[in-house]
Amino acid sequence: MPDIDLNLLTALDALLHEGSVAGAARKLGLSASAMSRTLARLRAATGDPLLVRAGRGLVPTPHAAELRERVRDLAHEVQAVLRPASAGFDPAALNRVFTLRANEGFVETFAMRLVRAVTAAAPGTRLRFAPRPDKDVRSLREGLVDLEIGVLGETGPEVRMQALFQDRFVGVVRRGHPLTTRPITPKRYAACDHVVTSRRGRMNGPVDEALAELGLSRKVAVTVTGFPAALTLARASDLVALVPESFIAAELERQPGTKRRGLESFPLPVQTEPITISQMWHPRMDADPAHRWLRGLVRNCCRMAFQETSSIDADS
Numbered sequence: 001m002p003d004i005d006l007n008l009l010t011a012l013d014a015l016l017h018e019g020s021v022a023g024a025a026r027k028l029g030l031s032a033s034a035m036s037r038t039l040a041r042l043r044a045a046t047g048d049p050l051l052v053r054a055g056r057g058l059v060p061t062p063h064a065a066e067l068r069e070r071v072r073d074l075a076h077e078v079q080a081v082l083r084p085a086s087a088g089f090d091p092a093a094l095n096r097v098f099t100l101r102a103n104e105g106f107v108e109t110f111a112m113r114l115v116r117a118v119t120a121a122a123p124g125t126r127l128r129f130a131p132r133p134d135k136d137v138r139s140l141r142e143g144l145v146d147l148e149i150g151v152l153g154e155t156g157p158e159v160r161m162q163a164l165f166q167d168r169f170v171g172v173v174r175r176g177h178p179l180t181t182r183p184i185t186p187k188r189y190a191a192c193d194h195v196v197t198s199r200r201g202r203m204n205g206p207v208d209e210a211l212a213e214l215g216l217s218r219k220v221a222v223t224v225t226g227f228p229a230a231l232t233l234a235r236a237s238d239l240v241a242l243v244p245e246s247f248i249a250a251e252l253e254r255q256p257g258t259k260r261r262g263l264e265s266f267p268l269p270v271q272t273e274p275i276t277i278s279q280m281w282h283p284r285m286d287a288d289p290a291h292r293w294l295r296g297l298v299r300n301c302c303r304m305a306f307q308e309t310s311s312i313d314a315d316s
Contacts, residue, residue, distance in 0.1 A: 089289035210270035
C-alpha cells in the first residue's frame with residue numbers, strides 16, 4: 001500500500017470530531033499550518049472538500065458526515081492493532097485457563113498462595129496443575145502446558161527460563177529421634193534407615209555420591225513418589241527423610257504449633273549442590289500480556305513464601 005498513509009486516518013478522525021483545523025491541530029500536537037496541509041492531502045485523497053467554510057467555522061460535507069462514524073471506528077481499530085500487546089491489559093477481565101506442570105513438592109508448597117493471588121486479581125482465571133512425570137518439553141512446544149516449573153532439564157535452545165529460587169535438601173526426622181541426640185556426623189547419618197522420594201523409583205542421588213566420597217553408604221529402606229508420604233513415614237518411625245528445605249518450612253507453616261513438634265529438620269552432614277527451581281515457557285508466549293502477568297505472579301508468590309517461612313523459623 002505505497003500510496004496510503006494511515007496517519008491521514010487519524011487526522012481525518014480528529015478533523016471530523018473537532019470540526020476545526022485549529023482544534024484538530026491541538027489534539028494531534030501539530031501546528032495549524034501542518035494541519036491545513038494535511039486537510040489538503042485528505043481532500044486530494046478522497047476527492048471531497050470534507051470541511052467547508054460556514055461563517056467563522058467549518059461544517060462537514062455530506063460525504064464527511066457519512067464517514068464520521070466509520071472513520072472513528074477504523075481509527076480506533078488501527079490504534080488497537082498497532083498498540084503494544086500489553087497496553088490496556090486488565091487481569092480482572094481475563095477469562096482463561098492456565099496449565100502449570102510442576103511436581104508435588106511445588107504444588108504443596110506454593111499452589112495455595114498462587115491460587116489466592118490469581119483469584120484476587122483475575123476471578124475469571126483458572127489454574128490447572130498437571131503432573132510432571134519427566135522433563136520432556138514437548139508439552140510446552142505444543143501449547144499443552146503454559147508453564148513448566150522445576151529443576152532445569154533438557155529443554156532445547158528455544159525454551160525461555162527464569163530462576164525462581166534456590167533450594168537445598170535437608171534431613172527430617174521425628175521429634176526425639178536418636179540421630180538428633182548427638183552431633184550428626186556423616187557416619188551416624190549413613191547408619192540410619194532412610195526414606196527417599198523419587199517419581200521413577202530411584203534410590204540413589206547426590207547425597208549418596210557425597211557419602212561415597214567418604215567411603216560411606218546409606219540404606220534406603222523405602223522409596224515413595226511424594227514428599228508428604230516421606231514425612232508421614234518419618235513422623236511415625238525412625239526413618240530419615242530427605243526433602244527440600246522449602247517444603248519442610250511450608251509444612252511447618254501449615255501445621256498448628258502443637259503438631260510442629262512432631263518433626264524436626266537438620267542440615268545434611270555432607271556437602272551437596274543447591275538446586276535451582278525455574279519456570280520455563282515457549283518463546284511464542286514471551287510477549288503475551290496474560291502469560292507475562294502469570295509469570296510475575298509465580299515469581300512474587302515464591303519470593304513471598306520464602307520471606308514468610310524465614311519469619312516463622314525465626315519465631316520458632
